[in-house]
Amino acid sequence: xxxxxxxxxxxxxxxxxxxxxxxxxxxxxxxxxxxxxxxxIEIQFTPFDIQFLPLQYAQRxxxxxxxxxxxxxxPSTIPRLKTTLSRALSIFPPFAGRLAAVQYDDDxxxxxxxxxxxxxxxxxxxxxxxxxxxxxxxSDDPTSPGVLHSLFSMNGAYGCEGVSKPxxxxxxxxxxDGFFMGFxxxxxxxxxxxxxxxxxxxxxxxxxxELILExxxxxxxxxxxxxxxxxxxxxxxxxxxxxKPPISLPLPPLLQRIFHFSKDKIAQLKARANxxxxxxxxxxxISSFQSMLAHIWRAVIRNSHGLDxxxxxxxxxxxxxxxxxxxxxxxxxFGNVVLFATATASAGDLAAKGIGFAALKLNExxxxxxxxxxxxxxxxxxxxxxVRKLGAMARNSLIVADSPRFEVYGNDFGWGKPVAVRAAGxxxxxxxxxxxxxxxxxxxxxxCLVDATMKGIGNDSEFMEFVG
Numbered sequence: 001x002x003x004x005x006x007x008x009x010x011x012x013x014x015x016x017x018x019x020x021x022x023x024x025x026x027x028x029x030x031x032x033x034x035x036x037x038x039x040x041i042e043i044q045f046t047p048f049d050i051q052f053l054p055l056q057y058a059q060r061x062x063x064x065x066x067x068x069x070x071x072x073x074x075p076s077t078i079p080r081l082k083t084t085l086s087r088a089l090s091i092f093p094p095f096a097g098r099l100a101a102v103q104y105d106d107d108x109x110x111x112x113x114x115x116x117x118x119x120x121x122x123x124x125x126x127x128x129x130x131x132x133x134x135x136x137x138x139s140d141d142p143t144s145p146g147v148l149h150s151l152f153s154m155n156g157a158y159g160c161e162g163v164s165k166p167x168x169x170x171x172x173x174x175x176x177d178g179f180f181m182g183f184x185x186x187x188x189x190x191x192x193x194x195x196x197x198x199x200x201x202x203x204x205x206x207x208x209x210e211l212i213l214e215x216x217x218x219x220x221x222x223x224x225x226x227x228x229x230x231x232x233x234x235x236x237x238x239x240x241x242x243x244k245p246p247i248s249l250p251l252p253p254l255l256q257r258i259f260h261f262s263k264d265k266i267a268q269l270k271a272r273a274n275x276x277x278x279x280x281x282x283x284x285x286i287s288s289f290q291s292m293l294a295h296i297w298r299a300v301i302r303n304s305h306g307l308d309x310x311x312x313x314x315x316x317x318x319x320x321x322x323x324x325x326x327x328x329x330x331x332x333x334f335g336n337v338v339l340f341a342t343a344t345a346s347a348g349d350l351a352a353k354g355i356g357f358a359a360l361k362l363n364e365x366x367x368x369x370x371x372x373x374x375x376x377x378x379x380x381x382x383x384x385x386x387v388r389k390l391g392a393m394a395r396n397s398l399i400v401a402d403s404p405r406f407e408v409y410g411n412d413f414g415w416g417k418p419v420a421v422r423a424a425g426x427x428x429x430x431x432x433x434x435x436x437x438x439x440x441x442x443x444x445x446x447x448c449l450v451d452a453t454m455k456g457i458g459n460d461s462e463f464m465e466f467v468g
Contacts, residue, residue, distance in 0.1 A: 018150045018173065019127045024118040025166070026082050028089035028096045028343070039093050042100070044222045044230035045188070047381045048107070048321075048336040050112065053236075054387050057169075058401075059152045059425035060195070061182040062411060062418040063136045077391075078125050078172060078235075080286055081206065085170065087289040088202035089121060092218055094189055094334060096120050099162035104233060111231035112160075114167075116188055121168040125152045126414040133178040148256075148424050152182040155425065159188035180251040184425070191336045193320055194218070196406045207414035218334040225378055234385035254427055255454040256446065261292055261439030265466045269355065271294050276356025284327060286359045289404065289434075292443060293317070294358035296432065297343075297398055299463035300449065302351045303456030307396070309348030315362060316340045317400035318368045326371040338401075339377055341365050347396075397430050404436045405441045422446070429453075 015270040028039065076313050089096040093116040094270045128151070135147050149155060153171045169184040184193055201215040222230060261269075266288050273291040277284060286294075297315045301307065318338045322329040329337060350358055401423075408421045413424040433446040448455070457463050 005417040017129050018131075019126060019129060023122065023124050024077075024082070026085050026089065026096075026123050028093055028117050029086040029166050031090050031376040039090075039116055041093075041116050041221070043094065043220070043335070044224075045112040045114070045232065046222075046224055046228075046230075046336070047232065047378050047385070048338065049114075049188055050232065050234060050385075050387065052336060053112065053158075055159055055187055056182050057154060057157045057159065058187045058192075059147075059155075059182065059184050060402075060425060061151060061180055061422045061424065062408070063133060063180050063420040063422065064413075064416060064418050065133055065178040067416045069206065078123075081170075081172060082123055084200070084206040084254070084413075085123065085202060087205050088198065091201060091410050092198045092220075092334065092446075093118070094220065095168040095185065095219050097167060097189075098164070099160070099167070099186075099188065099314065101160070101163050102231065103236075107233075108235060108237065108401065108414065109233040110236035111230065111233050112192045114162075121167065121170065122153070122166040124149075124171040126173040127172055128173050128175050128180075130176070131173075132176045136175070136422065141235075148422055151180045152184050153426050157184070159186050162186045162188060178419075182424070186237065187336070188377055190334060191320070192318070192337075192402050192406060193322070193331075193338075194334045196408065197299045197332060197334070199411055200407060203411040203413045207412050216332040219330045219332050220334045223329065223333065223335070224413060225375060232382075232385070234387065236387060239444070253451050254429065254448055255451055256427070256448045257454060257458070258444045259447060259467045260297075260437060261443045261445065261467065262437075262439065265468070266287045266292050266304055266443065267440070269466055273355045273359040277360060282356075282360060284360060284363050286356075286363055290359045291355065292445075293400065293432075293434075293462065294355050295466060296445060296447070297362075298350055298355060298358050299457045299460055300398060300430070300447075300453060301347050302462075303460055304347075305452055308348040309346065309351075311347050311396065312344055312346050313350060314397040314398050315343045315365075315400065317343075317362075317365075319366065320403075321369070321374045324369055324371055325374055326351075339369070341369050342397075385418070398432050399428070399430055400432045400434060402434050404434055408436050408438060409438060 020440040094114055096118050097114050097116040098119050100115050101110055103110045127440055151171060151173050153169045157165055167189045171182040172182045195220060201213060203217055204213055222229060269291040270286060270288045273286040273294060277286060301313050319341045321337045321339060322333055343361040345361050409417050411418060421435050427448055429450050431448040435444045437444045
């Protein structure tokens with residue numbers, strides 16, 4: 001396993017080391033009866049997929065406590081996980097495939113596709129010396145740097161490197177009183193909706209012996225808007241981008257922290273945002289998510305140093321277009337159908353005009369994400385195709401990933417539901433990961449910020465009033 005070197009500030013402490021017990025490739029089982037065999041098919045990349053080629057693999061993880069001294073760390077656990085993963089990969093063959101890149105020397109362009117060739121996913125079995133579930137639950141504490149990062153494999157890999165690396169890596173790490181399952185997957189292969197659909201199916205297979213699944217079968221294949229013929233060629237250097245990390249940016253000192261918003265606190269934020277809408281003569285209904293995100297956006301900008309009041313600041317959030325396109329795509333469509341939607345305001349207005357103003361900006365941004373907007377984005381991208389660099393996306397911006405609508409706590413592999421969900425990787429100033437909380441209606445927000453801003457929002461009474 002060749003992980004990329006970590007910045008010094010996120011190496012795990014020496015007293016909490018990770019010992020790799022084994023690594024193995026798990027290939028997909030034969031297709032289940034009465035299902036379509038998608039093995040050996042080639043999925044041509046769309047602009048929705050291509051945008052994630054220069055970004056790092058996504059990382060999500062689930063923490064479990066030992067339900068008994070025997071079950072989770074028994075000798076049969078890893079073989080069983082491999083067997084059930086093999087069955088899940090037969091239903092989701094893209095995660096067992098590899099990317100294919102074609103370089104066109106005549107104009108310096110390239111095209112990408114995903115081959116469902118059954119090359120397999122990587123499974124890593126590890127033991128964490130001196131690490132407990134409590135360490136993971138408090139992994140956002142600056143006194144525990146690198147603890148979370150060490151529970152994932154293939155750190156630092158970029159989407160375009162899936163030509164030679166697995167598109168899915170699972171690290172199963174035994175803890176003193178539980179275990180952690182860290183999932184590293186190529187965002188060029190699947191968005192969050194597809195990943196959590198896969199994980200829900202795998203956990204269902206693992207806890208049940210029946211072949212009949214409640215989860216819907218994924219819809220797999222190449223989907224393109226009318227008038228676009230694959231393969232799509234775009235400016236891309238295989239030698240410079242695939243064979244070495246495409247982005248080499250110095251990382252500023254970053255802190256990561258999880259802020260918990262209870263159902264009641266979110267309801268209070270929603271009531272305040274909608275009340276302020278009435279005060280300014282707007283009748284637009286503001287959602288709970290928009291209210292909470294507006295509260296976070298304002299706090300980060302309020303505590304960011306060096307911003308001119310007239311400077312534009314942004315909140316970029318990934319929006320699922322499956323139900324926004326016409327005709328709609330099936331909810332179970334596997335791949336990427338998400339775009340960044342950007343809300344913009346001046347730093348001064350955002351800080352001074354209240355949560356209602358910020359929430360309205362987010363509301364209007366989401367409302368604009370229609371079939372026409374998606375088609376306009378694709379048309380403009382096709383006229384001037386580009387693969388955007390990570391650094392350009394993060395300036396004066398919050399970048400919001402995931403969604404509280406994803407069912408994360410239902411992933412019971414046969415020894416109980418997880419007690420926590422965590423995200424890692426893609427560390428950048430302003431990265432916000434929104435995850436469903438353990439209590440009904442609650443939300444956990446994992447935020448990555450430079451040291452001064454993080455300390456600022458932690459001491460900001462207006463912000464912290466609604467946390468917890």
